[in-house]
Amino acid sequence: MYQHTITPRFGDADGLRHINNTVFPRWFEEAREPTFRLFVPDLSFERWNLIMAHLELDFHDVVLISHDVEIRTFISHLGNSSFTFEHEAWQEGRLTTTCHAVIVHYDFERKEAVPIPDSVRAELEKHLRLQETKEV
Helix, strand or coil, rough: CEEEECCCCCCHHHCCCCCCCCHHHHHHHHCCHHHHHHHHCCCCCCCCCCEEEEEEECCCCCCECCCCCEEEEEEEEEECCCCEEEEEECCEEEEEEEEEEEEEEEEECCECCCCCCHHHHHHCCCCCCCCCCCCC
């Protein structure tokens, strides 16, 4: 699991001092930076090789501007060329927002998905969130 702390800014809030729902994709993207660096250590746009295929957010509770937000990031699925981030936003001990983001290792010149390198895969595996097995 990766952990990242966000201090909400004035511009992140609406008139009720709630964090606007449009802010969360940016916060979750910021929390993904350590993983992005596995693929592109200097985050160079010229060598960028990741593309987002899917983003889904669920809002469980209000987030206020007055307290820091802890972003917890896991890998919930690791495929041949894609992987899924599972994000959780926590404030004051409350789970407020969850997100699933599917990222593809991508060759922009060839316009196709490419396998995740073994060295990167090994690092991603360290952050896999194992799903509980449910008996049928």
